Amino acid sequence: MFFQNSDKKWKKVLAAPIDKQSKFLNKICKINKRDSLVLTERYFDGIDYPLMAEIFKSVKTIISRGEFDPSFRDLIYDRLLRIINIEHLYPEEYEEGNECNGDDDNVIFGENYHVYTACYDDLDLLISFINSRNDIKSVCDLGSGTGRALLYMALMMDKKLDYLGLELVDERVQFTNSVSKHFKLDHVKFQTCDFLENPEAFAGYDVYYLYDSVGTENVPRLVSHFKELIDSGSKFYLLFISGWDEIMLNSLDNLPGLKKLESHTSRKQEGRVVNFYCT
Ligand SMILES: C[S@@+](CC[C@H](N)C(=O)[O-])C[C@H]1O[C@@H](n2cnc3c(N)ncnc32)[C@H](O)[C@@H]1O
Structure with missing residues (x-):
């Protein structure tokens, strides 16, 4: 099957009226049977910074119109900004002598960044x-x-x-x-x-x-x-x-x-x- 480049697709969508943008967003972001938020990954790679800003504004506008689940916002923004697969940067515990200069008080531990x-x-x-x-x-x-x-x-x-x-x-x-x-x-x-x-x-x-x-x-x-x-x-x-x-x-x-x-x-x-x- 042929897929359009993600940036070309977004440019086309963003040039369309807001209700079309809303329809596209709802098509590529779904809640699955286990209540997880799922993005159609191929639309979230290879996007340049300036285009990303336009996508962010569109997402925010569509949420403010009540046409899109707001819980997707962080996921979409983080995904586009490439702040993903970072769980290992927030471990439950650092091993002794690790990079925190021995000053454990300053390291935040946690499961969810x-x-x-x-x-x-x-x-x-x-x-x-x-x-x-x-x-x-x-x-x-x-x-x-x-x-x-x-x-x-x-x-x-x-x-x-x-x-x-x-x-x-x-x-x-x-x-x-x-x-x-x-x-x-x-x-x-x-x-x-x-x-x-x-x-x-x-x-x-x-x-x-x-x-x-x-x-x-x-x-x-x-x-x-x-x-x-x-x-x-x-x-x-x-x-x-x-x-x-x-x-x-x-x-x-x-x-x-x-x-x-x-x-x-x-x-x-x-x-x-x-x-x-x-x-
Ligand atoms: C709550 S996070 C804030 C992240 C980011 N500023 C934000 O707004 O999303 C705080 C960060 O401060 C860092 N930190 C704590 N004490 C520090 C220090 N003395 N010098 C440098 N970074 C420190 C921690 O490692 C942690 O990553």
Whole structure:
């Protein structure tokens, strides 16, 4: 049987009216008998970055029209961004002496990576905020994990910025750099680094983005690095999605020299917030 190239097919679909786009999406995304979400794989390979942004917008519009199951959104976006087959990057346990510098407290263990990444709706809030500011040229994700936040931002932002992700776990960095290389994103870089030990690695960025990166016991250390930046006269924005406890949130809310600009309710989990600060 002859299959059209996936990008050609999507271009044709996206040029059609929205109800046709909706019909196509519902045809290639199904829930099987075991209640699993299933994508017709051949439509999700070989898509270039700019076309992907158009597909993302179409998916979002069709969901907002109530014509498509919203639970497919993360799956489609992650699949197109190539953030797939990453379970091994979130093992239950690291073997002793593994790459985490012996500092087990900073490694997040888990079965399902979605717990450890920001949700796309919250990231949309960050993107609109950054798009609305002309003074932002660079973004640093402190604890970049498997890259969902930065790869998505780089895709959906109206302007080209420099992105740096600092991450403790080297395998995650190798993975994210391989995705960045695949899409030829020379402005999106990931680096293996303990930012608590090496705060100089994140000096000079216009935006710092934080989502559940450090454990409670390390909050004072991270906040002290921000304090040093503020005291040295650095100008920056801090975009923060709150985690399981409120210690980081309270510390940022009370950090002299940091002003809260906006506060939103997170779509990830009840009780979380998405806060934007500036110096
Ligand atoms: C919850 S994930 C956030 C992922 C990503 N920022 C997002 O929004 O999807 C936090 C990440 O921070 C990393 N991390 C924790 N402490 C760190 C440190 N001191 N230096 C670098 N990365 C760290 C963890 O390994 C983990 O991958």
